[in-house]
Amino acid sequence: MERFDVIVVGAGHAGCEAASAAARLGSRTLLLTMDMTKMASMSCNPAVGGVAKGQIVREIDALGGEMGEVTDLTTIQFRMLNRSKGAAMWSPRAQCDKSRFSAEWRHRLENTQNLYIWQDSAVDILFDQSGDKPRVTGVKTQMGVLFEADTIILTAGTFLSGLMHCGRSNASGGRAGDAAVRGITEALQSVGIESGRMKTGTPARLDARTINFEALEPQYGDEKPSKFSFSDSTEPVKEQLPCFLVYTSQQVHDTLRTGFDDSPLFNGTIKGIGPRYCPSIEDKLRTFADKEQHQLFLEPEGRDTNEYYLNGFSSSLPYEVQLDALHKISGLEDVHVYRPGYAIEYDYFPPTQLWHSLESKVVDNLYFAGQVNGTTGYEEAAAQGLLAGINAHRRVKGLEPVVLHRDEAYIGVLIDDLVTKGVDEPYRMFTSRAEYRILLRQDNADQRLTPLGYKLGLISEARYQKFVEKKSLLESLIQYTRSQSIKISEIQEYLISLGLPPISQGRKIFDFVLRNEITLAGLVKVLPKLRRFIEEQGIGDEIIELAEIEIKYSGYIERERLVAEKLHRLEDISIPANFDYMSMQSLTIEARQKLERIRPTTIGQASRIPGVSPADVNVLLVRFGR
Numbered sequence: 001m002e003r004f005d006v007i008v009v010g011a012g013h014a015g016c017e018a019a020s021a022a023a024r025l026g027s028r029t030l031l032l033t034m035d036m037t038k039m040a041s042m043s044c045n046p047a048v049g050g051v052a053k054g055q056i057v058r059e060i061d062a063l064g065g066e067m068g069e070v071t072d073l074t075t076i077q078f079r080m081l082n083r084s085k086g087a088a089m090w091s092p093r094a095q096c097d098k099s100r101f102s103a104e105w106r107h108r109l110e111n112t113q114n115l116y117i118w119q120d121s122a123v124d125i126l127f128d129q130s131g132d133k134p135r136v137t138g139v140k141t142q143m144g145v146l147f148e149a150d151t152i153i154l155t156a157g158t159f160l161s162g163l164m165h166c167g168r169s170n171a172s173g174g175r176a177g178d179a180a181v182r183g184i185t186e187a188l189q190s191v192g193i194e195s196g197r198m199k200t201g202t203p204a205r206l207d208a209r210t211i212n213f214e215a216l217e218p219q220y221g222d223e224k225p226s227k228f229s230f231s232d233s234t235e236p237v238k239e240q241l242p243c244f245l246v247y248t249s250q251q252v253h254d255t256l257r258t259g260f261d262d263s264p265l266f267n268g269t270i271k272g273i274g275p276r277y278c279p280s281i282e283d284k285l286r287t288f289a290d291k292e293q294h295q296l297f298l299e300p301e302g303r304d305t306n307e308y309y310l311n312g313f314s315s316s317l318p319y320e321v322q323l324d325a326l327h328k329i330s331g332l333e334d335v336h337v338y339r340p341g342y343a344i345e346y347d348y349f350p351p352t353q354l355w356h357s358l359e360s361k362v363v364d365n366l367y368f369a370g371q372v373n374g375t376t377g378y379e380e381a382a383a384q385g386l387l388a389g390i391n392a393h394r395r396v397k398g399l400e401p402v403v404l405h406r407d408e409a410y411i412g413v414l415i416d417d418l419v420t421k422g423v424d425e426p427y428r429m430f431t432s433r434a435e436y437r438i439l440l441r442q443d444n445a446d447q448r449l450t451p452l453g454y455k456l457g458l459i460s461e462a463r464y465q466k467f468v469e470k471k472s473l474l475e476s477l478i479q480y481t482r483s484q485s486i487k488i489s490e491i492q493e494y495l496i497s498l499g500l501p502p503i504s505q506g507r508k509i510f511d512f513v514l515r516n517e518i519t520l521a522g523l524v525k526v527l528p529k530l531r532r533f534i535e536e537q538g539i540g541d542e543i544i545e546l547a548e549i550e551i552k553y554s555g556y557i558e559r560e561r562l563v564a565e566k567l568h569r570l571e572d573i574s575i576p577a578n579f580d581y582m583s584m585q586s587l588t589i590e591a592r593q594k595l596e597r598i599r600p601t602t603i604g605q606a607s608r609i610p611g612v613s614p615a616d617v618n619v620l621l622v623r624f625g626r
């Protein structure tokens, strides 16, 4: 029987990052997946990033994961969302060529040292149950092959007992065109792991030859596109493709309503809980009954295909109703549909059953990542995959797990939320979930995480040295602005050109940049000595922009840092693993039950569990506090 350090089940977004990280760190890794032609397949929209999700991709890249580079290499349109808002909200988003994205991932994985691929379905997980707690020992595949492993990472996405719905028809499947998997959920339940059902959905895919683009409003990418990866190995996209805006109407809504009786969402057929913030079009009609139109986006699925994704039109209404409604949308009157929208229900495992390392609390050496943890989205899945891959490798080598804190990364917020709060609907990341948004910006993800990625062994020496150089240039530029003053005569004309009142005395460059209307790039243009400094040091536009953000937000950054440090004190107070909460009469009964089930490892974690009140936290502080 072949033996591996790490077996990753499933090559979706979570599985690809997990396998890549574990293998690159030095673990002999098997990536076991049903279909090698669909690695990192985009089951839903052909895009990566967006609000809060874009920050996650930058963090994955900064830590040494691969999603950012793969995205850059396959981008067909790039936009920095929320540019008009504060820097904490800037969020990169890229439309991708779906098949090239998948092919790029496959190419990388096939050429990763220590990584082996096996195309087959895992149908059983094997355990050693001789000790106090079960421990995984391997997997059995549909073809009857057994593989042994020290650790297993389950990243099966929407495939476990998957059931697809379109109107009154339903069919077993992991996603359109793929078989569902049976056996894994049952194996996990047999050792005490709980499971639940969730639901998600996707819109119809359309044939470009039958779309009247003349009638549609194009939406172009950024004039000066940026990119996701901090490394030099990728470049911003050169040729971008447009997306198009389309709108529903009352007529479209009336047509859709004719199918409501046959909707599996409304007639009780679908039992799983769906994502509230990513609703189907029929959900939107119910929730916003007064709205006369909804905006939809037509997004190309790639450079060499006619397939278009209709963002915002996710549906599980009968196909005929979907088609009828589409034909009433301006520009889509004659549209041919490649495949209808559908919904899918699948098994997930409540993530409060995991430690922060993403290892199961119930079964040793078993890790979970991605949609199986009740999340939704490629980025959320990839982030968990990366951490699970790192931690499974570290488990094999007997090293402490890596846990990111809430003030270090959105990935830290994501995992902490999952493990301490659990999920009652598919979890996606929002900026509002993070309490330290000014610290967790997309622009500084490398400063937050690249030193760790380097220490772990996922960032090369050459890349790290470039990062160190960039950081030192940034610091020296900020230092220069703090130390150098501007005389009135040097700036008066510039201030007047901006419509600002003249000033009566000179100030440091730093103080001028603090003002809303003044940019550092603008000052570079009007101050010869600043320009000279920048040229001599070889400081590029990116660093000027970073310095400006750091300066403009310096007050907020400092404040958030202080709050984070205070809360860190709670994170530093550990609670023993086997502590008997039930015997602590001074805790409320609800808190006792929640703490007993979730078993936080620190008081900080305990304080974030819903149902644990500030008074309960005080009780814990008295018991464990220093």
Ligand SMILES: Cc1cc2nc3c(=O)[nH]c(=O)nc-3n(C[C@H](O)[C@H](O)[C@H](O)COP(=O)(O)OP(=O)(O)OC[C@H]3O[C@@H](n4cnc5c(N)ncnc54)[C@H](O)[C@@H]3O)c2cc1C
Binding pocket: 009, 010, 011, 012, 013, 014, 015, 032, 033, 034, 035, 038, 039, 040, 041, 042, 043, 044, 045, 120, 121, 122, 123, 155, 156, 157, 158, 159, 160, 174, 175, 176, 178, 181, 184, 200, 201, 202, 278, 342, 343, 344, 369, 370, 371, 372, 375, 376, 377, 378, 381, 382, 428
């Ligand atoms: C119909 C549909 C609609 C969606 N809509 C949205 C949406 O609106 N918004 C959004 O953010 N996300 C949506 N998603 C979810 C998005 O696709 C997932 O969040 C993301 O792909 C999860 O990544 P993952 O790696 O966890 O799983 P997946 O990408 O699903 O990958 C799972 C992988 O595991 C393999 N696999 C599964 N079981 C086994 C096994 N036993 N043995 C071997 N291989 C196995 C599969 O072949 C696949 O490669 C949708 C998904 C589907 C299917």
